[in-house]
Amino acid sequence: MKSVFRSAICSTLAFSLRSLNHIPNRNSLILLPRYVLVSPSKLSTLTSMATGDSVSHSPHSPALHSLEKQFEEFRHQLDDSGSLRERIRTVASEIESETRLIHSCLLLIHQSRPITEVLEKAKGQIGVLRELYVKLAEIMRECPGQYYRYHGDWRSETQTVVSLLAFMHWLETESLLLHAEAEEKLGLKPLEFGLDIEDYLIGICFMSNDLPRYVVNQVTAGNYDCPRKVLKFLRDVHAAFRMLNLRNDFLRKKFDGMKYDLRRVEEVHYDVKIRGLTMSGNSTGYQEGDEGRS
Amino acid sequence: MKSVFRSAICSTLAFSLRSLNHIPNRNSLILLPRYVLVSPSKLSTLTSMATGDSVSHSPHSPALHSLEKQFEEFRHQLDDSGSLRERIRTVASEIESETRLIHSCLLLIHQSRPITEVLEKAKGQIGVLRELYVKLAEIMRECPGQYYRYHGDWRSETQTVVSLLAFMHWLETESLLLHAEAEEKLGLKPLEFGLDIEDYLIGICFMSNDLPRYVVNQVTAGNYDCPRKVLKFLRDVHAAFRMLNLRNDFLRKKFDGMKYDLRRVEEVHYDVKIRGLTMSGNSTGYQEGDEGRS
């Protein structure tokens, strides 16, 4: 029993060694999912690898040999991380085309199709997204502690996903989709593969960019109460963002853009107000929303 | 008691996870003991944070409240990662100025000061570097699994460090400093905070860029055997790199540059050969070579 336990530790060390070298090599790709089940043989190879370099320049092995030995190892590791990256990118591009599908569904909202109908279709697609993120999580499970190493390969796709989910959530509840809710919808388990906060925040900024267009089209369709609601929502979100000390990066830039969305919505709200336009009991599924708020 | 203890562990994980909004890798689950020492007070906040989100969208709490609550949390987390980044950058810049010091020591080699003397001074500085990397490792220990999140903040400095260590190692042994040896010199413990392979490789490329100049100055100083030795070394390194399938990135670009260093050294070797210039002393073993040079 003890020996098994020790081997468990050893292999773990072997992994962390490798994941310090930050590239799971073939062994680890096989081993990672199940830690303890390590065959003694494999174990020895692991440990030898763990200590390989120091061995390699023992007086008995010439410098050149240890040099080749090291680069041979690097080659495996770079190849592994390369193929890993390939697999990640494949899933990421699947996510991307899935989001395009969802986006097309949601675009109908601008042609003032009944919200319920539009949401129906769009929500039908979320399951696929969910599965893709499970795939991604599985891939990342092969290289613990390297989430941020490959983060760049899925982050922009994920930001778009968040913006779509948040927009759908607004349509449904007229409230902001929370970070935890987003993870829930995508079946992300924080302990394994979570949603990066900045990706979430950038996604919210993206959603905000769509709101002025939405408001304009809703008013055109006679939904005169929409600007007021969106304005209230956008002001809350904007105020919430202002609580954050953003450093001078992409998120900051996106957030700075939010104020223009806010202004545009205010203008539309102004147009409606100054013309004394009021809800003429529209039929775009806002009744409950209205009772709830106005 | 036991249950409390266990919850301490859990919430700690949950915390390091949340505040770093990343995935603690399974290693950290096993390396736990390091994390258990949590003060009760902190513990309570921890657990509340860990469970905060799920609470936040219970029917009883209004959307706005949960919104503010979430951003309040984000503010803490962004501030934490912000100050963490600050601390990392401070150490990184200390490393940078330290490397500048070492570099200026090594420059004397081009004025053909005796190698031993030059190395003496340079090696004296390594201890400082070592301490700085220990500091860095300590900081990173606070956020397991996020090595690659902050990697960008120390990588270029580390690449320079590697290039200097590798050059010094060449001067001493006329062989390539191996990855494991570099980690050893910097007191990096692979299991905690290792040297990224690509940073190591880029560092070696940087070193190669200095060799043509070194060879030229050595020949000028009458060390006619130097080109032969450097050439042999550089060819071995170049051949070793060619084993790697580099993707089209910075490392690849740096490596492509190495062939110009190689050609330049070949040209110098050619000049020496065609003029029939030979070592005043014997040109066999390394030690003798050194004597010959100094």
Added chain:
Amino acid sequence: MKSVFRSAICSTLAFSLRSLNHIPNRNSLILLPRYVLVSPSKLSTLTSMATGDSVSHSPHSPALHSLEKQFEEFRHQLDDSGSLRERIRTVASEIESETRLIHSCLLLIHQSRPITEVLEKAKGQIGVLRELYVKLAEIMRECPGQYYRYHGDWRSETQTVVSLLAFMHWLETESLLLHAEAEEKLGLKPLEFGLDIEDYLIGICFMSNDLPRYVVNQVTAGNYDCPRKVLKFLRDVHAAFRMLNLRNDFLRKKFDGMKYDLRRVEEVHYDVKIRGLTMSGNSTGYQEGDEGRS
């Protein structure tokens, strides 16, 4: 039989010659008849060229001779493709100046001249375009299978042509000019010289860029129903484009721009709606719409 056989051979040689450095596709082998008329003289040169290389490295001919022989051949071939390219460019620039003419006709539409009158003039010019494309097709017939070798020399001109034809088509029918209709208008015979799909699609994007301006000027001229129509049209086109998986290239970039046209038109539609501006005339069918406008 024999003559047929010989002609088959000749034409084959003709290909390998013509397709100096390209691949005559099997079609050309079947479309043979077009190529049989080869003067005996040319024939001899052809055969010599066809067999030249194999001869050239027989033990009897010195390396230098075969070298010169090869470059002599290359010179002819590069000169041929060079002059071919010249001829293509000449036609392309004629197409370009013709499109400028048509464009200036269409610009009058922004000064709200009656559509019918404007279209009259513009359509008068299409015949010239048609002739130019026939010319182009004739030139390309000389080098089967090399459409994409010279494609770059006429593509941007063709994209502009498509955008103009599509705009005229919209003015007439308020529907999208289809790919096959575009080919028809330009007298392009798909089997010989067709309209590249991406060129067609880019042309449509260009047309979309003109619509916001058109809508603004129409509204200014009191055609308050125009925004609604253009919006409907543009939304259909935009939705259709979204069906495509565009890779990250020029077309993708152009399409991404289309959404700004869409938004702008929506804004104009919004302005009209919120001010309760309605068609002086009726705003139902297309024909009536036209009467309403002109």
Added chain:
Amino acid sequence: MKSVFRSAICSTLAFSLRSLNHIPNRNSLILLPRYVLVSPSKLSTLTSMATGDSVSHSPHSPALHSLEKQFEEFRHQLDDSGSLRERIRTVASEIESETRLIHSCLLLIHQSRPITEVLEKAKGQIGVLRELYVKLAEIMRECPGQYYRYHGDWRSETQTVVSLLAFMHWLETESLLLHAEAEEKLGLKPLEFGLDIEDYLIGICFMSNDLPRYVVNQVTAGNYDCPRKVLKFLRDVHAAFRMLNLRNDFLRKKFDGMKYDLRRVEEVHYDVKIRGLTMSGNSTGYQEGDEGRS
């Protein structure tokens, strides 16, 4: 007989149709390899596709429907060309890594390993390249007449291949590898999938870039007759290139670079001559070459 003939024509039309739309769609992917065997059903679909668009806007089908129909078809075609491009790129990258292997073998020549030994190893790899080009040719056979559409996806790799083959050929025969010989070595059948002349010429320029280095290292190794031979060769090649009217493009730029290689080799030749250095019967497998020339 007649039916076979007709189907032959039809399928031809189908191809040209497709290669007019310039994207083989799924059918053609299946059909292309075998031309005549077209099932009547498939045939009808093909012809219907050929005429599909014109049908689609018959008075009976509304504009929107034909619009969707057209884009649906485009989607298939763009997807097909996309996946085709993927497959091409895969092979191209395999070619690229294969050339890296060969290059590593050839680099040993600079360390004055016996030519015969070096060539042995390098030539062993050519078979693999050959297979890869067969693969590429097979893929391109699926879309006749589109060689130049995807040319950009393999051209730079092919230029490197040519440079390596030409260098090996020089080492063996001290003469220039001819275009036809290159195609032969790569198993390229001009009628199907040939070697673009400009790619060949650029490849030769790349080879010329390696010669100065080669000469320098040969002289260093005591092969004092090498500069004379390389100089003669390079002068012949340079003169041959001068016969060509190069337009102002990449090839021209590469060729302009060749004169620097020439100058450098002349300088080395000068160094050898002015020092009265003569062949001291070297052992780098030049004997025959020497007898043959000196």
